[in-house]
Each structure stands twice: as structure tokens, then as C-alpha cells.
Amino acid sequence: MYARDVKGKTLTFGVSGKLIRNSLIMFDRQTGSLWSHLTGAAISGPLRGTELERIAATQTTWKLWRQVHADSRLLKTDSYRDDDPYAGYYAAPDSGVIGRKHVDDRLRAKDRIIGVRLGGAVKAYSFKALGRARVLDDQVGGTPLVVVFDAASESGAVYRRSVGDRLFDFNAPATGMGLVDAQTGSTWDWLSGRSTAGPLAGANLEQIPITYSFWFGWVDFYPGTELFR
Numbered sequence: 571m572y573a574r575d576v577k578g579k580t581l582t583f584g585v586s587g588k589l590i591r592n593s594l595i596m597f598d599r600q601t602g603s604l605w606s607h608l609t610g611a612a613i614s615g616p617l618r619g620t621e622l623e624r625i626a627a628t629q630t631t632w633k634l635w636r637q638v639h640a641d642s643r644l645l646k647t648d649s650y651r652d653d654d655p656y657a658g659y660y661a662a663p664d665s666g667v668i669g670r671k672h673v674d675d676r677l678r679a680k681d682r683i684i685g686v687r688l689g690g691a692v693k694a695y696s697f698k699a700l701g702r703a704r705v706l707d708d709q710v711g712g713t714p715l716v717v718v719f720d721a722a723s724e725s726g727a728v729y730r731r732s733v734g735d736r737l738f739d740f741n742a743p744a745t746g747m748g749l750v751d752a753q754t755g756s757t758w759d760w761l762s763g764r765s766t767a768g769p770l771a772g773a774n775l776e777q778i779p780i781t782y783s784f785w786f787g788w789v790d791f792y793p794g795t796e797l798f799r
Contacts, residue, residue, distance in 0.1 A: 630725035
């Protein structure tokens with residue numbers, strides 16, 4: 571997710587119909603510049619070289635989201651489908667993968683990852699590895715982070731491991747999804763980063779913007795990326 575404000579103007583975006591390195595390309599209606607949806611950078615046009623501000627967002631199920639944000643508003647579309655028109659694309663290991671500039675065999679092309687860009691560093695976390703770990707303390711670009719992931723819903727989030735000047739180590743609870751810090755024993759909601767019980771109840775972890783991507787798409791833009799697998 572990106573902010574649409576650029577150089578004092580609010581841009582409106584559409585789908586260009588173009589692909590670069592298998593990645594969808596957007597265009598803005600104000601200048602006609604083309605933008606990569608994966609990096610948020612303008613790749614041609616008057617705004618070439620400009621990067622959109624990344625905004626933290628969560629990809630999850632409506633059921634889980636409503637448990638945390640009961641008053642959420644829903645963006646309605648013209649119709650909802652019970653079938654998945656992309657099921658075949660996800661299932662076929664090489665279907666639709668064309669013109670790759672960089673190939674990296676550390677994961678299969680269509681393995682899905684959570685990508686983090688922070689402090690000039692780039693790192694990818696495979697869904698499969700995160701599903702096993704559930705909660706992972708890590709560091710990217712010199713910043714201590716905690717990554718939390720629910721394999722059943724393929725939902726994940728990344729937070730800074732500090733509140734103020736205090737650094738925390740996190741573990742998964744004995745049952746269910748969530749976070750427990752080792753320093754105070756406080757519990758934290760994994761979808762909002764808010765402490766729900768314990769000495770730190772009411773405190774909030776800062777959420778970090780992330781990118782959900784296929785491995786082949788991520789590594790083509792970020793060759794040499796660090797990888798947790």
C-alpha cells in the first residue's frame with residue numbers, strides 16, 4: 571500500500587496493462603508516469619525516480635480482521651465470487667512466469683514471501699518458514715523486528731521490537747496466535763501490535779510496511795536479497 575501524495579499533489583492511479591519483470595505497472599492520470607506496483611517507484615515519465623511513501627497494511631481474512639476492528643468499513647466491488655479464477659495460476663509452478671532477468675533457486679519461483687525493505691537492507695521471509703516459526707525475532711537494516719505469521723490464514727505482520735527506548739524479545743503463546751514478550755510477560759495482539767494484557771497493556775508496537783509477493787517477482791527486483799527459509 572502506498573500514499574498517493576507526491577510533491578504536494580494527490581495522484582490517481584490506474585492499471586496500465588503493461589508488465590515489467592512480471593510485475594504489474596500502474597500509471598498516474600496527472601502526469602502519465604508509469605509506476606512499479608512492487609517497488610512503488612516511477613520508472614518512466616515526468617516523475618521518473620520518485621518513490622511513493624509505503625504505508626503499513628495487513629493482508630488477512632475478513633473474519634480475523636473483524637475480530638480486531640469490528641467497526642471497519644468495507645470497500646464493495648460489483649460482485650463477489652466463490653470460485654478463484656487464479657487457482658490454476660497459483661497451482662502451476664511456471665505458468666505466467668516470463669522474461670525473468672534474475673533467477674534464484676533458493677526457493678521455487680511461485681513460493682510466496684513477505685518482503686521487508688528497511689534501512690537500505692532488503693529481506694524476504696518465505697511463507698513456509700514463517701508458518702513453522704509463527705513468531706520470529708530478527709533484524710533488518712540494523713532495526714530489531716518481530717515477524718508474526720499465521721499459516722492457516724496466510725496473514726502476517728512485522729513490527730519494531732521496541733517501545734520507546736526499551737527493546738523486547740518475543741515468543742509465541744502456548745496456544746493460539748499472538749505475541750508474548752520475555753521481559754514483562756505482556757501479551758500482544760498479532761494483527762494490531764497492541765498489548766492486551768500485562769504490565770504493558772495499552773502500549774503499541776510500530777508496524778513496518780511489508781510486501782506480499784511471489785519469490786520470482788521479489789528476487790527479480792531485489793537480486794541478492796537476504797532470505798529466511
